Amino acid sequence: DTAVSQTPKYLVTQMGNDKSIKCEQNLGHDTMYWYKQDSKKFLKIMFSYNNKELIINETVPNRFSPKSPDKAHLNLHINSLELGDSAVYFCASSQRAGGTDTQYFGPGTRLTVL
């Protein structure tokens, strides 16, 4: 009964390719996020969706496009992959309660661009 799941766990691809990472949560949460953890281990927010609507879009190249078909899913599509896109990508979800929330993270997708 995994709460936040991501597929694939590992993704190795060539520069210039287009790839997608999928995220699903079965917690009934309204908000989902994508975070990126680079080689220096810094975790940074990329996007946030609330009820399928984009509410946060940090300074991320246009090659990255999140898509939320429903509240339980937030997929990340990346066009024209570059070497610098190599990182671990984490999906998270949360439900706001009392003005704050707790975020639950998926296991991560390790993307390697060759």
Next chain:
Amino acid sequence: DAKTTQPTSMDCAEGRAANLPCNHSTISGNEYVYWYRQIHSQGPQYIIHGLKNNETNEMASLIITEDRKSSTLILPHATLRDTAVYYCIVRVGATPLVFGKGTRLSVIA
């Protein structure tokens, strides 16, 4: 940028209490203190959070100073499985988490 300062690393003997400090001297009145941890190769895991009162749950205790400028996360009986990077984060409302460098806790047998 992270608004917190944490030691880079700490060691703790297995079975002993691990006390992880965090400075957040510029915290504002409506900001909560959150603690997350990241065990190697896994996603971050929520531990505990608080506003001004001390908090305790099944994982840890959070002690916040009266002026709220610093806090301490206490793992009462550290085990090898508690070896991880611990992040102290201050945030208002349900905003995205801003992770700093955290403290790498090594629990030693």
